[in-house]
Amino acid sequence: MSLLAQPLKLPNGIVLKNRIGKAPLTEGLADEMNRATARHASLYGKWAEGGAGVVVTGNVQVDRRYLERPGNVVIDGSLGEVEGGLEALRAYARAGTAHGTQLWMQISHPGRQTPRRVCDHPVAPSAVPLALPESAFARPRAMTADEVAEVPRRFAHTAAMARAAGFTGVQIHAAHGYLLSQFLTPLVNKREDRWGGGLAARAGLLLEVVRAVRQATAPGFCISVKLNSSDFQQGGFSNEECLQVVRWLGEASVDLIEISGGNYERPAMMGSGAKESTVKREAYFLDYARLIKQAAPVPIMLTGGFRTKAAMEGALAEGACDVIGLGRPMCVDTDLPHRLLTGETDRAEAYEDRIVPAKAGLGWFCLQLIAHGDGRDPDRAMSGDDAIKGYIANEEKTAAALVGR
Ligand SMILES: Cc1cc2nc3c(=O)[nH]c(=O)nc-3n(C[C@H](O)[C@H](O)[C@H](O)COP(=O)(O)O)c2cc1C
Numbered sequence: 001m002s003l004l005a006q007p008l009k010l011p012n013g014i015v016l017k018n019r020i021g022k023a024p025l026t027e028g029l030a031d032e033m034n035r036a037t038a039r040h041a042s043l044y045g046k047w048a049e050g051g052a053g054v055v056v057t058g059n060v061q062v063d064r065r066y067l068e069r070p071g072n073v074v075i076d077g078s079l080g081e082v083e084g085g086l087e088a089l090r091a092y093a094r095a096g097t098a099h100g101t102q103l104w105m106q107i108s109h110p111g112r113q114t115p116r117r118v119c120d121h122p123v124a125p126s127a128v129p130l131a132l133p134e135s136a137f138a139r140p141r142a143m144t145a146d147e148v149a150e151v152p153r154r155f156a157h158t159a160a161m162a163r164a165a166g167f168t169g170v171q172i173h174a175a176h177g178y179l180l181s182q183f184l185t186p187l188v189n190k191r192e193d194r195w196g197g198g199l200a201a202r203a204g205l206l207l208e209v210v211r212a213v214r215q216a217t218a219p220g221f222c223i224s225v226k227l228n229s230s231d232f233q234q235g236g237f238s239n240e241e242c243l244q245v246v247r248w249l250g251e252a253s254v255d256l257i258e259i260s261g262g263n264y265e266r267p268a269m270m271g272s273g274a275k276e277s278t279v280k281r282e283a284y285f286l287d288y289a290r291l292i293k294q295a296a297p298v299p300i301m302l303t304g305g306f307r308t309k310a311a312m313e314g315a316l317a318e319g320a321c322d323v324i325g326l327g328r329p330m331c332v333d334t335d336l337p338h339r340l341l342t343g344e345t346d347r348a349e350a351y352e353d354r355i356v357p358a359k360a361g362l363g364w365f366c367l368q369l370i371a372h373g374d375g376r377d378p379d380r381a382m383s384g385d386d387a388i389k390g391y392i393a394n395e396e397k398t399a400a401a402l403v404g405r
Pocket of ligand 1: 058305
């Protein structure tokens with residue numbers, strides 16, 4: 001039996017039917033009130049059919065004022081959860097849990113990575129702007145102590161709604177430069193209150209969120225965290241700090257940690273800045289995963305760069321991780337896990353290598369997800385120029401339609 005096909009028992013007793021995880025991929029399929037739609041059920045039905053043991057959703061926001069993009073699902077208790085939103089969420093959960101698939105909602109707050117298209121007044125631990133064009137991301141203000149204290153309650157509410165709708169777990173997004181990741185890094189967290197300073201203080205908000213989510217849900221409901229192995233920035237959240245946070249998360253009994261790296265300023269999660277030998281070896285964060293596995297006995301899903309079955313099985317065989325996370329290939333080939341598990345294929349297509357210009361990649365992959373949601377076939381021949389134009393048009397149209405902005 002392929003190592004990929006072996007089940008995995010999580011600390012809470014839940015069993016993943018195999019070792020393939022569909023990594024979180026923002027879908028942009030919500031309606032004008034940021035509610036789930038039939039398009040989610042269509043897309044997640046395909047992924048459940050596709051055979052992964054666990055499917056993590058694209059990031060769902062805990063506060064509608066701060067979106068990662070206009071088509072995000074939001075569950076913050078302010079709008080739409082009762083009037084129709086919950087039914088669509090239930091249909092989405094039913095489709096995504098078919099065939100014994102674990103379906104975990106990624107819950108998130110983008111903090112200063114909230115684009116100007118949806119918000120002119122983003123918040124962050126401290127008023128540190130992104131080193132990216134101000135036309136895309138407005139300068140954030142520092143959150144008040146009351147606003148910070150409200151964050152765990154918001155994550156807990158979204159997690160409780162996810163459980164009520166039929167999702168089997170949540171993943172708390174603490175990677176990629178989103179709010180909880182901003183609290184972890186001294187480059188953005190310059191607070192002088194209980195949430196800033198040494199690592200224990202900077203990690204305090206994440207640990208509070210884990211506790212609040214645990215309290216708001218039930219045993220058997222999986223709690224995962226997505227965490228950076230490192231921010232790969234001078235003076236930022238380092239690998240040593242990551243190892244300590246993993247130990248604390250282990251003590252807090254999280255069921256799985258997904259390891260990635262980087263943020264909008266330094267997009268290491270997509271392989272940017274990786275050495276040629278690392279890209280060739282696949283698994284951008286493999287060396288870090290080895291250290292993380294030694295730090296604490298928490299199941300690890302390693303995401304970023306895996307394309308061949310040989311590399312996936314190699315990482316599992318040496319014990320560097322327990323689950324292989326797949327992102328970009330799953331935007332196009334939703335049945336990839338099934339084909340890897342049955343031996344029908346021994347590799348994922350590296351579509352990113354053929355997209356010109358490379359900066360069109362994000363839009364190209366996002367438009368493939370929208371095609372699946374609309375029940376269309378993916379467009380593997382889409383040009384980079386069409387991807388950029390199509391993506392911008394989609395984001396502008398979706399932003400313009402949002403209610404109450
Ligand atoms: C279109 C797209 C959307 C993404 N959305 C999310 C997201 O919502 N949350 C998240 O944690 N990561 C997100 N990611 C990052 C992926 O989960 C993953 O870390 C990254 O694609 C690297 O894995 P890969 O090499 O298998 O693609 C996204 C990536 C892409 C390409």
